Amino acid sequence: MFIASKLFAKHHITGIFSERQGGISPAPFDSLNLGLNLGDTDENVQHNLNQLCTAAQLPIPHRSRQVHGTSHLLCEGEGLQHSHQADILITRTAESAVAVRTADCLPILLIDKQARVAAAVHAGWRGTVQNIAAIAIQKMQEYGAKPEHILACLGPCIAASCFEVGLDTANALSHSHPQAQQYIYYKDNKARVDIQAINALQLQSSSLKINNIESIKCCTSCLPERFFSYRRDGIYSGRQLAIVALPMSL
Numbered sequence: 001m002f003i004a005s006k007l008f009a010k011h012h013i014t015g016i017f018s019e020r021q022g023g024i025s026p027a028p029f030d031s032l033n034l035g036l037n038l039g040d041t042d043e044n045v046q047h048n049l050n051q052l053c054t055a056a057q058l059p060i061p062h063r064s065r066q067v068h069g070t071s072h073l074l075c076e077g078e079g080l081q082h083s084h085q086a087d088i089l090i091t092r093t094a095e096s097a098v099a100v101r102t103a104d105c106l107p108i109l110l111i112d113k114q115a116r117v118a119a120a121v122h123a124g125w126r127g128t129v130q131n132i133a134a135i136a137i138q139k140m141q142e143y144g145a146k147p148e149h150i151l152a153c154l155g156p157c158i159a160a161s162c163f164e165v166g167l168d169t170a171n172a173l174s175h176s177h178p179q180a181q182q183y184i185y186y187k188d189n190k191a192r193v194d195i196q197a198i199n200a201l202q203l204q205s206s207s208l209k210i211n212n213i214e215s216i217k218c219c220t221s222c223l224p225e226r227f228f229s230y231r232r233d234g235i236y237s238g239r240q241l242a243i244v245a246l247p248m249s250l
């Protein structure tokens with residue numbers, strides 16, 4: 001039903017990335033679809049969300065309208081679907097879990113346990129071009145987090161082997177970090193891009209420790225049994241959810 005971050009678990013924190021099995025949605029959203037307004041019913045999505053949160057022992061998370069921008073939303077109280085547009089969701093309380101939806105884009109979970117600040121980030125190629133990972137760290141710092149204490153887990157996304165982009169996109173991504181070029185592979189007027197690796201670079205440049213960055217290597221496009229993939233399935237693709245919550249304070 002989900003992959004839990006091993007790095008977070010070592011620090012007694014729950015950070016998870018859902019897979020597609022274990023829900024009740026019919027094809028083509030079978031079965032753990034967590035995306036609203038795709039053609040699946042709201043009731044199915046709510047049921048799936050409840051099942052996932054129960055299994056992971058997490059509160060229902062806050063969710064936003066994701067628009068491939070870099071705005072953030074500070075979440076408080078009980079989790080809900082906001083109409084607010086944001087691609088970075090931040091929480092400072094244990095009862096307010098935060099989540100982002102993906103189906104090929106990269107979900108990033110961040111947490112500073114000492115400062116009690118956590119964030120969920122939606123990083124597609126547009127977000128990556130805009131350095132969204134670094135912007136999220138900057139926002140967390142404004143809420144008291146210290147980069148050297150922040151743990152990051154980069155979840156399942158489309159891998160370089162499957163993520164072909166045009167040269168304009170490749171060019172924009174190559175400027176997103178001084179070393180981004182090494183993760184862009186050119187061939188025949190096309191390029192393949194490792195957005196997970198580029199986001200890891202952006203986090204390192206934001207002073208996160210290498211040992212505090214975990215990358216889950218699962219290509220969403222290559223694994224139809226486990227993941228929804230927009231590139232593979234188009235508009236008939238469900239959505240995964242990545243969720244993080246602060247631990248209850250003692």
Ligand SMILES: [Zn+2]
Nearest residue numbers: 162219221222
């Ligand atoms: Zn693949």
